[in-house]
Amino acid sequence: MREITTLKWEKGNLLLLDQTLLPHTVTYVTCKNLEDVYQAIQTMIVRGAPAIGVAAGYGMVLAAGAYEETSEESFFDYLKAQGEYLKSSRPTAVNLMWAVDRIVKTAEGFSGQPFETVVKEIEAEAIAIHEEDKQTNRNIGMNLLSLLKDGDTVLTHCNAGSLATAEYGTALSVFYMAQEKGMNIKAYADETRPRLQGANLTAFELTEHGVDVTLICDNMAAVVMSQGKINAVIVGCDRVAANGDTANKIGTFSVSVLAKQFGIPVYIAAPTTTIDMDCPTGKEIPIEERSREEVLRINGEYIAPKEVKTYNLAFDVTPAEYITAIVTEKGIVYPSFRDNLKILMRK
Ligand code: MRU
Numbered sequence: 001m002r003e004i005t006t007l008k009w010e011k012g013n014l015l016l017l018d019q020t021l022l023p024h025t026v027t028y029v030t031c032k033n034l035e036d037v038y039q040a041i042q043t044m045i046v047r048g049a050p051a052i053g054v055a056a057g058y059g060m061v062l063a064a065g066a067y068e069e070t071s072e073e074s075f076f077d078y079l080k081a082q083g084e085y086l087k088s089s090r091p092t093a094v095n096l097m098w099a100v101d102r103i104v105k106t107a108e109g110f111s112g113q114p115f116e117t118v119v120k121e122i123e124a125e126a127i128a129i130h131e132e133d134k135q136t137n138r139n140i141g142m143n144l145l146s147l148l149k150d151g152d153t154v155l156t157h158c159n160a161g162s163l164a165t166a167e168y169g170t171a172l173s174v175f176y177m178a179q180e181k182g183m184n185i186k187a188y189a190d191e192t193r194p195r196l197q198g199a200n201l202t203a204f205e206l207t208e209h210g211v212d213v214t215l216i217c218d219n220m221a222a223v224v225m226s227q228g229k230i231n232a233v234i235v236g237c238d239r240v241a242a243n244g245d246t247a248n249k250i251g252t253f254s255v256s257v258l259a260k261q262f263g264i265p266v267y268i269a270a271p272t273t274t275i276d277m278d279c280p281t282g283k284e285i286p287i288e289e290r291s292r293e294e295v296l297r298i299n300g301e302y303i304a305p306k307e308v309k310t311y312n313l314a315f316d317v318t319p320a321e322y323i324t325a326i327v328t329e330k331g332i333v334y335p336s337f338r339d340n341l342k343i344l345m346r347k
Contacts, residue, residue: 004208006051006163007058009127012065014058016046019163023204031055034063034082041089041096044195048164049238049274050133053095057126059086060103064119075115079107091286092247092315093238094276099129133166136271139329141173144234144269145181147325147332148174152231153186155221155259158249159201160236160269170269171234172202175211187213188224192249194294194312221255225262233259233266234327240268240275244320244337245282250313256322265324272328277345282317290314 037059161172
């Protein structure tokens with residue numbers, strides 16, 4: 001089995017597995033400054049909410065190191081401005097905002113210290129964000145596993161796997177924890193148009209790890225559910241609002257509606273870093289709209305008239321009523337989400 005790491009921090013550079021080239025090519029892109037990280041996030045070289053957060057942490061280290069001590073702008077004003085710029089690379093995954101704010105807060109905690117000390121502390125914090133994500137995902141996987149029984153089959157959408165995180169993934173962590181426990185949990189993966197994360201990434205990473213995975217087209221979810229092949233839907237998330245409404249990859253909403261129709265539970269694998277208690281409901285979650293080219297082409301080839309109108313939302317919001325439970329590293333949250341998320345986030 002190949003060991004494939006999504007993000008590496010080596011000798012003061014951020015190395016990112018180029019996810020736009022998977023599953024055919026495994027190669028890394030080196031980010032030497034904040035602009036490189038911004039571009040990597042925007043072009044989805046790195047993607048998936050927690051991985052974007054980890055990359056942003058290191059992006060801030062690179063920004064801090066590039067500060068000119070002779071500059072008229074104070075270091076803290078500079079760092080905040082760089083952070084705001086980085087946050088604008090993709091709007092939906094709140095982990096990006098969370099990681100930037102955490103780094104800025106760390107820096108502020110060392111104000112008055114020599115510049116080199118502050119930069120070192122920022123680097124230590126970025127590494128901590130990276131390391132914490134691994135343990136978080138193991139815990140989410142174990143909590144998800146407690147909701148399943150040996151032999152179950154899970155439908156997932158997009159990629160909320162090790163490629164989307166520091167390691168293990170959130171939704172896909174359940175398959176790796178099952179392997180560790182000697183349980184047999186099978187996967188169905190939606191292909192996930194337009195970017196095909198299910199086909200290019202989930203099918204790839206689960207196959208690499210020896211998980212039994214069946215790839216289906218997005219429009220097949222209803223029939224596989226009706227055939228009794230699916231015991232649970234488990235997906236990741238980019239932002240969970242305080243009332244439980246959840247933004248995730250476009251198509252998650254449809255899958256959740258179908259699951260309700262067929263009496264199949266829908267579990268959201270959510271690190272607490274993706275829960276935004278300042279966002280009251282799904283209506284306030286900013287939804288990224290991406291280029292029309294993503295809809296018009298597959299693998300670079302046009303599949304539609306170039307002039308046709310398109311609409312390309314990268315995410316949708318699944319209303320809380322379609323969600324059975326939100327599974328975090330701190331525990332499993334059931335409705336009423338508004339009350340129970342509040343209790344969880346106080347822990
Ligand atoms: O556009 P992407 O590939 O960044 O979207 C990713 C998703 O929607 C994931 O499900 C989500 O970020 C959770 S990743 C653990």
